[in-house]
Amino acid sequence: MNEPGVMAQLLRPAELRRRGLLMAATVLVLTFLAPWGTDRLPPMRRACGWLAMVVVWEVAIVLVVGAVLAWRRRHGRQAACLGPGWTVAIVMIAAVPAVPLCLLATFRHIPSAATCAVFTLNSVGLGAIISLLRTRWRAGPSEAAPEAAAIAMALADGARGDADAFLARHAPHLAGTQLLALEAEDHYLRIHTDAGDALVLLRLRDAVEGLGAESGLQVHRSFWVARDAAPLARRRGQAWALEFAGGLSVPVSRANVAACRAEGWL
Structure with a gap:
């Protein structure tokens, strides 16, 4: 599904550190705000719950972004041309595996259809908002780069590193x-x-x-x-x-x- 080169760059230490910091900040904010009635939970349990869901979503989004970048490269398109609409689309695609896993982690079983629908809408909405805010924070207020474009920058950094290593060797x-x-x-x-x-x-x-x-x-x-x-x-x-x-x-x-x-x- 993904080109090995793409996923290798997405898993570079610098990119993992960046995403880890953003995940930690997201968990802290959600634990403090305690939306969707999570304020009834003890702080530690609340934090662990949000951490589990953020990790699930992050893994799903990285896999989807890697697939999108690989597909666009195979078709001769530039990753940096992705607009903010792609951020929302990527979140919606990532919801397919992420929402069921989060439901199981939260309820220990699949709840009623009404609960699933509300949970899905809330999850996708919150995920899209967080992704847009995170990419806007990374790019600055005047340039709201999408998540995939931010990762494309990390790929470019990796390409420069490969060239340096090539010259040093040959x-x-x-x-x-x-x-x-x-x-x-x-x-x-x-x-x-x-x-x-x-x-x-x-x-x-x-x-x-x-x-x-x-x-x-x-x-x-x-x-x-x-x-x-x-x-x-x-x-x-x-x-x-x-x-x-x-x-x-x-x-x-x-x-x-x-x-x-x-x-x-x-």
């Missing part, structure tokens, strides 16, 4: 520079960075697999471009090329034009 003298592109030269690979290039004995296919799908895009059978390289597009007749400072020009094959447009490069 071109140590270029470690710390920005990876721009990879170019296949027979059985060798030319690594292009903003501080120069290096020729190493490595196949392009192996290098791309090692960097991961989140790090960049293969735009030609002999060229791969880093996702955060920010190239300039140039059209030459019916063909496109991506150009970088320093004179590097990377041709774009016709089959990859749509994917480059989805990245915002063309």
Whole structure:
């Protein structure tokens, strides 16, 4: 369902710490406000109940977000293009597994249909409000980025880390520079960075697999471009090329034009 690269980035320590802090804050607020009659419960039991439900919802939302990001990448779409409506939609999809589990955790059995309906409406409504507030807090008052966009930023951070590790392993003298592109030269690979290039004995296919799908895009059978390289597009007749400072020009094959447009490069 999810691409391994996507879920691996969603489970990075930095992303887990961020979500853990947000979960703790959510549990503290709900325990203090005690909605839906939970004020009748002892504080510790109330906190444990909210913690269980928040954890269930968080896991469900992470799985749904991972599936959405993977699906959009397979179809050449950008994760950062998701709007606030996606946040609500993701919460509603996550409710399918989350609500029954929360019902069982709260009532120890499935209650009447009326109770289930009210519980579902309250859960989805509260979940949507919390998700929107959390993503707005992360983005700032002037830019209410959706939850998926916030995770897309974490994916981009992971891609930069992969590029740094790649340079340190295959071109140590270029470690710390920005990876721009990879170019296949027979059985060798030319690594292009903003501080120069290096020729190493490595196949392009192996290098791309090692960097991961989140790090960049293969735009030609002999060229791969880093996702955060920010190239300039140039059209030459019916063909496109991506150009970088320093004179590097990377041709774009016709089959990859749509994917480059989805990245915002063309």
